[in-house]
Amino acid sequence: MSATHHHRLAETEADVDGPPSPLVPHRLAIGIIARGEEAESIYRTILRATDRRLAVYLTAVDPDSEVGRLAVGLGATVVEPRDSAASRLELESALFAAGRIGGHAGLIFQLEGCPRIDYERTLASFEEDRFEVYAVPEVRSAFERQPHVVAAIPAYNAAETIGQVVREAADHADTVLVVDDGSADATAERAERAGALVVRHDRNRGYGGALETIFEVGQTLDADHLVTVDADGQHDPASIAILVAAQEASGAEVVIGSRFTDDSNTRMPRVRSLGLDVVNLLTNASLGRFRPHTWVRDTQSGLRSYTRDAVDSLATTADLGSGMGASTDIIYHAHQEGFDFEEVGTTIRYDVEHGSSQGALSHGAGLVRNILGFLERRHPLLALGLPGLFLAVLGVSFGLWSIGQLFVTPVSVISVFAAAAFVLAGTTMVLLAVFLHTINTHPSFRTTPDWDRSTSLQYREPPSEIASDSEVTTVDERP
Structure with a gap:
């Protein structure tokens, strides 16, 4: 770690009362700088960390953005830096301060690109007098066995x-x-x-x-x-x-x-x-x-x-x-x-x-x-067309029978209207079935919607917003 970084951490640490807590694995935290990282990699890091009972702090992300809101829903805490144009060292210092204020025993900085973390080797890399380490990435073969x-x-x-x-x-x-x-x-x-x-x-x-x-x-x-x-x-x-x-x-x-x-x-x-x-x-x-x-x-x-x-x-x-x-x-x-x-x-x-x-x-x-x-959506000819054709044929047959009866006995108005109704309903169903079938099969109507289902969790409203004197903003707290 550079001398400049050590100096910045020392300044930040001086603002926090009390010595660091003893190193207890379940009281460790992960610090993620989200600037330029893939959202899916961020979510994966959060989920794997919380699965191990590690707290997660996320910075360089807007709490109201899709990434920020979903990260909060998954259990992370969003930390707003003092300066939106802060350097990586300044962002790490903001995460450092958040970890200290949160009472954690140590902070693990996630690497750029958010690779999978080898937690065993990372925890082993902590020295007795250190509060922060960089994550040790996991070797691919280690998690494919x-x-x-x-x-x-x-x-x-x-x-x-x-x-x-x-x-x-x-x-x-x-x-x-x-x-x-x-x-x-x-x-x-x-x-x-x-x-x-x-x-x-x-x-x-x-x-x-x-x-x-x-x-x-x-x-x-x-x-x-x-x-x-x-x-x-x-x-x-x-x-x-x-x-x-x-x-x-x-x-x-x-x-x-x-x-x-x-x-x-x-x-x-x-x-x-x-x-x-x-x-x-x-x-x-x-x-x-x-x-x-x-x-x-x-x-x-x-x-x-x-x-x-x-x-x-x-x-x-x-x-x-x-x-x-x-x-x-x-x-x-x-x-x-x-x-x-x-x-x-x-x-x-x-x-x-x-x-x-x-x-x-x-x-x-x-x-x-x-x-x-x-069936109606995917097979309209079967679900609508076939019953519609049956109704239309039934209406036409009943209508022809009614016309034949005119020469024998008076035909009621109800019979005429019934035949017409069957024909109208059946024809409408057949036309609708053809229309839906055309939409489902014609190349002009075929599109691949750009659905982003990751937004399904964005409806979680953060239950609280807590601001400290050091300008660290917490957007969610999980019990």
Whole structure:
């Protein structure tokens, strides 16, 4: 470190009362200078650091920018430098001061480009009398030897069960991620206490919204396998290892913990089983999978493992809805992308105390509406054109029959209007189907929307802004 840098640090340290705290790993902090860095690398550094219980300070970024707001949502603290045109040494000094004021035992400066940090070697590089070190980058082969497994749990008002689910999932995954979907209880706090990396929504965005965030964060974490598990305890977290092993062996981008395979031990209520049979049949029919050996037998299971390619694709798609129909939307998206499916038997419990509160009838009706909506969007000739043609033919036939009856008996005005209504409704549906089909298939209407799903977390409003005398501004605090 240069003499100039030492001098600047000495000046900053003189402004902070008290000696540095003892070096305790969980009280260390990471300092990131965000100027010119890729946003995804910044997010990855934040997530990997917070997963290890390290605080993160970020500077050279506008707190109200997309990067600043998402970084705050992921648990970082934004530090505003005194001068917007500050040099790197001045920015490091601002991070140094923030770490001292935050009471941390040491500060690790992230290198330019935000490479992966070798935390073991970095922590070993601290000397007894030093407060700051530069991060030691990780050797690529060191983290490619074993696949990185992330267990991801969408959670809403699951305070009673989330702690146990996180602890059990941690036995089978490298990282446990919980997305707290605007819970009104202590879901986030108990998940953090159990050891999970927690991302919070400031409002409830639904099951699909939670999955969107899971895929975005999973992409940032470079998950080789991302396994989704329900928060209510219905899924056995030991299934994580089974799904990952099946994925490694088959190479399928999506592996589903199925309730309908021969080796499944799930005992499902009869009404739910019949409803899922209908939904599975409609889903496979809408995908054109009519042969039984090509079927996805459990299209609604929330216990799934995704490869890195699948996560990358789902993190950037705009196809996922916000509700429970997102499970079907994922199946549709994976099918369209040409991903392979694999199913392994699993055990899902329906006798848990704090299971889903949504009724089977309303859930099933929502799924059927979702399937019909998919058909209308993607196969309008089938969903609208065919019924429309049937109505038009029926109206014309009824009209011709009515005309024939004029020579035999008087025809009521109602019959004439009914025939006309059928013809009009049918013709309208056929024309609409042709119009939608043209939009879906004509090259002039084909565009690749530039969706940036990373903005989905930008709606978190920072809960507090704390300014100190040293002009270090904190934009968020995680408990």
